[in-house]
Amino acid sequence: MKRRRISGIMFGALVVLITVLAVIPFIWTILLSFKDNSQIVNDPMGLPASFDFFNYRKALDVLDIGRMYANTIMLAAASTAAGVLITFMSSYAIARLSFRIKSLPDKLFLFLIIGLAVPVYILLFPIYRINVKLHILGTFIGLILPYIAINISFNTLLFVGFLREFPLELEEAATIDGCNTAQTMFRIVAPVMKPTFVTVVLFNAIYIFNEFPFASTFLSDSRKYTLSLMTSMFRGQYSMDYGAIIAASIMMIIPELIFYAIFQRRIISGMTAGAVKE
Amino acid sequence: MNQLRCPSRTKIILLAPTMIMYIVFLVMPLFIAVRYSFTDFSGIGKAVFSGADNYMKLAEDRLFLVSLKNTMIIMGLSGVGLLVGSFIVALVLNEDFPGNTLSKAMIFAPYVIAPIIVGLIWGFILNPEYGLINSVLRKLGLESLCIEWIGGTKWTPVAVSMVFFWQLLGFHATIFLAGIKTIPGDLYEAASIDGCSRSRSVFLITIPLLKETIIMNVILIITGVFKIYELVVQLTGGGPNHLSDTLVSYMYYVVFTSSRYGYGMAIAVFILVISMCVSFFYLRISRNRGKEAAA
Amino acid sequence: MKKLASILIVMLASFALLATGSSESSSDGRVTITIGEHVANIETQSPHVAKIISGFLAENPDVDIQVSGSEVSEHLTKMRLAAQNDSLPDIIWLEQPIAKEMAAAGYLHDMTDDLEAYGINDSLLPGLVHSCTVDGRDYGLPSEIMMVGFFYNKTMFDELGLSEPETFDEFISVIDSIHAAGITPIAIGARSNYSVWAFQSMLTRYGFFEKLPALESGELSWVNDDFIHFFEKVATMRDHHAFSTNVATQDYFEAKEVFLAGNAAIFNSGAWDIAAFEASPIAHEMGFFWGPTFTDGVGDQRIAIKTSGGVYCISEKAAKDPSKLDAIMRFFSYYYGEPGTKIIAEETFALPTSRYNGQIDESQHPVLSEMIKKLNDDWASTKEPFSSLSTNVGNTLFDAIFGVINGIYTPEQACQVVEDAMALER
Numbered sequence A: 001m002k003r004r005r006i007s008g009i010m011f012g013a014l015v016v017l018i019t020v021l022a023v024i025p026f027i028w029t030i031l032l033s034f035k036d037n038s039q040i041v042n043d044p045m046g047l048p049a050s051f052d053f054f055n056y057r058k059a060l061d062v063l064d065i066g067r068m069y070a071n072t073i074m075l076a077a078a079s080t081a082a083g084v085l086i087t088f089m090s091s092y093a094i095a096r097l098s099f100r101i102k103s104l105p106d107k108l109f110l111f112l113i114i115g116l117a118v119p120v121y122i123l124l125f126p127i128y129r130i131n132v133k134l135h136i137l138g139t140f141i142g143l144i145l146p147y148i149a150i151n152i153s154f155n156t157l158l159f160v161g162f163l164r165e166f167p168l169e170l171e172e173a174a175t176i177d178g179c180n181t182a183q184t185m186f187r188i189v190a191p192v193m194k195p196t197f198v199t200v201v202l203f204n205a206i207y208i209f210n211e212f213p214f215a216s217t218f219l220s221d222s223r224k225y226t227l228s229l230m231t232s233m234f235r236g237q238y239s240m241d242y243g244a245i246i247a248a249s250i251m252m253i254i255p256e257l258i259f260y261a262i263f264q265r266r267i268i269s270g271m272t273a274g275a276v277k278e
Numbered sequence B: 001m002n003q004l005r006c007p008s009r010t011k012i013i014l015l016a017p018t019m020i021m022y023i024v025f026l027v028m029p030l031f032i033a034v035r036y037s038f039t040d041f042s043g044i045g046k047a048v049f050s051g052a053d054n055y056m057k058l059a060e061d062r063l064f065l066v067s068l069k070n071t072m073i074i075m076g077l078s079g080v081g082l083l084v085g086s087f088i089v090a091l092v093l094n095e096d097f098p099g100n101t102l103s104k105a106m107i108f109a110p111y112v113i114a115p116i117i118v119g120l121i122w123g124f125i126l127n128p129e130y131g132l133i134n135s136v137l138r139k140l141g142l143e144s145l146c147i148e149w150i151g152g153t154k155w156t157p158v159a160v161s162m163v164f165f166w167q168l169l170g171f172h173a174t175i176f177l178a179g180i181k182t183i184p185g186d187l188y189e190a191a192s193i194d195g196c197s198r199s200r201s202v203f204l205i206t207i208p209l210l211k212e213t214i215i216m217n218v219i220l221i222i223t224g225v226f227k228i229y230e231l232v233v234q235l236t237g238g239g240p241n242h243l244s245d246t247l248v249s250y251m252y253y254v255v256f257t258s259s260r261y262g263y264g265m266a267i268a269v270f271i272l273v274i275s276m277c278v279s280f281f282y283l284r285i286s287r288n289r290g291k292e293a294a295a
Numbered sequence C: 001m002k003k004l005a006s007i008l009i010v011m012l013a014s015f016a017l018l019a020t021g022s023s024e025s026s027s028d029g030r031v032t033i034t035i036g037e038h039v040a041n042i043e044t045q046s047p048h049v050a051k052i053i054s055g056f057l058a059e060n061p062d063v064d065i066q067v068s069g070s071e072v073s074e075h076l077t078k079m080r081l082a083a084q085n086d087s088l089p090d091i092i093w094l095e096q097p098i099a100k101e102m103a104a105a106g107y108l109h110d111m112t113d114d115l116e117a118y119g120i121n122d123s124l125l126p127g128l129v130h131s132c133t134v135d136g137r138d139y140g141l142p143s144e145i146m147m148v149g150f151f152y153n154k155t156m157f158d159e160l161g162l163s164e165p166e167t168f169d170e171f172i173s174v175i176d177s178i179h180a181a182g183i184t185p186i187a188i189g190a191r192s193n194y195s196v197w198a199f200q201s202m203l204t205r206y207g208f209f210e211k212l213p214a215l216e217s218g219e220l221s222w223v224n225d226d227f228i229h230f231f232e233k234v235a236t237m238r239d240h241h242a243f244s245t246n247v248a249t250q251d252y253f254e255a256k257e258v259f260l261a262g263n264a265a266i267f268n269s270g271a272w273d274i275a276a277f278e279a280s281p282i283a284h285e286m287g288f289f290w291g292p293t294f295t296d297g298v299g300d301q302r303i304a305i306k307t308s309g310g311v312y313c314i315s316e317k318a319a320k321d322p323s324k325l326d327a328i329m330r331f332f333s334y335y336y337g338e339p340g341t342k343i344i345a346e347e348t349f350a351l352p353t354s355r356y357n358g359q360i361d362e363s364q365h366p367v368l369s370e371m372i373k374k375l376n377d378d379w380a381s382t383k384e385p386f387s388s389l390s391t392n393v394g395n396t397l398f399d400a401i402f403g404v405i406n407g408i409y410t411p412e413q414a415c416q417v418v419e420d421a422m423a424l425e426r
Helices: A002-032 A037-042 A054-062 A065-096 A104-117 A121-133 A141-165 A169-176 A181-192 A194-210 A213-218 A227-234 A242-273 B008-036 B053-060 B062-094 B100-112 B115-126 B132-139 B156-181 B185-193 B198-209 B211-226 B230-235 B247-257 B261-294 C002-019 C047-059 C072-084 C096-104 C112-117 C154-159 C168-180 C197-204 C208-217 C225-239 C252-260 C271-278 C322-336 C338-347 C366-375 C391-405 C411-423
Strands: C031-037 C063-069 C091-094 C132-134 C137-142 C145-153 C184-187 C264-270 C286-289 C303-308 C311-314 C380-382
Touching (some): A002 A242, A002 B062, A002 B100, A002 B115, A037 A242, A054 A242, A065 A141, A065 A181, A065 A227, A065 B008, A104 B008, A104 B211, A104 B261, A121 B008, A121 B247, A121 C072, A141 B008, A141 B156, A169 A181, A194 A227, A194 B100, A213 A227, A213 C072, A227 A242, A242 B115, B053 B261, B062 B100, B062 B247, B100 B156, B115 B132, B115 B156, B156 B211, B156 B230, B185 B198, B198 B211, B211 B261, B247 C072, C031 C072, C031 C322, C047 C063, C047 C322, C047 C338, C063 C322, C072 C091, C096 C132, C096 C311, C096 C391, C137 C322, C145 C197, C145 C271, C145 C366, C168 C184, C168 C225, C197 C208, C197 C225, C197 C264, C197 C303, C225 C391, C225 C411, C252 C264, C264 C271, C271 C366, C311 C322, C322 C338, C391 C411
Parallel strands (some): C031 C063, C184 C264, C303 C380
Antiparallel strands (some): C091 C311, C132 C137, C137 C311, C145 C264, C145 C286, C145 C303
């Protein structure tokens, strides 16, 4: 019993240590958001003189933050929903269905994960051209389509990987019961794969939420701007408003963390609901 | 392994949307970029074909070689660290304890912090003069351990590895966690009835059953390190004098600051090929080992 | 299944929402001018442009103006892509090297004749006429005065009994005294590699523009005695502890805060930051000097960069439409004529690029009036070396200067680095 308690204390200490290390820079950021630029640069360690929200007021003053939120959430929702749906379909085919050419699924898998190795900056110029050709430059569609494409590799890696870890029995039983492929996929497999779905949706949405290179290059109408572009509003050619940038970023991070925390819990509840037996 | 039969029409419907999106917005752009890597294009005006010139220049470009070396150092340091670290963090977070959700969110937080803030905060922490780490070391009388974390010519890749580790720990732990959650709980129950301690069951049950998750994380870490960009730009700006640049931050400088688009694309193609080769090589050996183990 | 269905519905709804994109409306007789600016927020970051536009629109009801802007590096990337795809805005703000490359590639309008016809050259400051030319033709109008040198903290100088230095020896002894007093002499940040303006002036005092044609043709290498002497002076400054100790990890914006908080004595900057200086606690204690002269320099030593910074250009496509070109030139006439100049000087308190005859209240605007004095002093004006080089060579020059400041390069190596970049283009 005593040993149990000691290991419990050690465990608690470990949790606290990891969390604190991760969180120090975050708390520091919050403290900095109450300082003016001169204090931020010249006295980064000191406590703020008072907890005045002037940086937040300035940020809210300059930014049309409601519209930016709406734009970003819409982009993230549309591209994530479409992306997750189509990549689940293709990953299911790759991981489960039999092909005449035995090595085809593996080749498709390798082909589809090449995207992971691509630094997005090399796509800027070509996708700009493609968008001009398709007459979608500067529109949300012109962002959503590349966003879907850019997440395909990540989604494929996760979906195929997790599908391979799942046992086949359930599906075989379903097929014997006369389910067709679509029914098996969406009624039998998808509910059991809930943790994977949650993980994929989470990362797709967060990626798009924070995405900067495409949004900054393909959008030119400030009414379409997304949240990640807001730091540029406080960065002039010769000036940088650190305080406002930090305040704006905190307003962007907090909802993301809440979103993460809520979704994270779903990973667990998903498991207790779907019964997986080996 | 794949054994479910279905008509080819179904297979085409399942695969087509992904393939079309992927080809139009990823593969085609990639081909355009590769084509430009054989030209002297500046980003403005006409591109003139220059053969393999750009690739020849790579071998002689001192700054490119430095950025390659830095990337490799980061790979060595943060690659192993992230894999082991995020696995341990996932095991810890898998336990039920008060404040679990908050812990998870906080550990994940670095992943969503804006890069410009990461640069600012870690600049304050790592600054050799007045930074947090060196101040603490000096107070403890460990003056000799004070290192020129950033701004010097030697230690910057180490500093970048540290920050990269901090930033991605929560990301990879979340993926591990999703994998751990797919392991049925009754396996552990059975093990504990058989008298297997919890730490032993990690090695006997968790790790073997997480094979695919480990593969995923390794691939993501490898390709992620080859893509490190914003972190370096915000932390050191590649300085002093590009000596802390990584492959992508150097490519970005060449393409967007120096207007040497063609040459920059050659660097990009190099990054792509090396990152792909390492990933595929790893996939191959891990799959083969899996087959041997099964046999 | 229910969840998937709801996801699908969200997705389809979003697509439907997005499909109703914006469409450009063009009613009869009205002209719409688009402007691509180099700041994301015109109202706060380029207030004079916003005010000039609204003033112009009030007087010209037949014209509409749409401004889109991004932070400068994002903006330049966008404009490169737009040029390549024939979708440049009508008026484009550009850095000079890129403007010249675009002009040479045929994307920009040759405005030489229009400038004469609309009399804009007469209202520009004499040194800023023909500020962006390719083969003797005009392609850009100055957006700001590039007037660079060293700002210093007068109170600190007074306390240490120092006066404004002119020669390099005086400069070094000033640096020594400041360093001896335990203060950072010059606040500077290598992470903003372009923040070496005063060093560019120093380079012109080693005959940069006299040598440029020979450098371009390859008759002369960057590794020549004069340029080595220039870099040696930078190295001497470094050895006398002239620069912030954290120069390698700092950027221009941090250096500025350090100087404005009174933690450094000297700051390398230019006329663009007048407003920021006047808003600072040391607004009334600020002096300005052009940077040191050299006994081993080449040609006139009392020369300073008093030139044009970024420029406004017209896209070739916009100029094909005569009524649009007329509207654009009318806008420029307003901008550079009396009304625009008055707005810049009297409402936003910046240095206008056109002739201004009014009076600035010295007690209210100490830095601005000091800069106007210096602008009209007896130092001859010269251009900025960066604007006469290609983007790549210009950036390599910046890196070379900071390489010496950081102690990475010897003077000879610094010359060699720039020479290698230039050799690629010969």
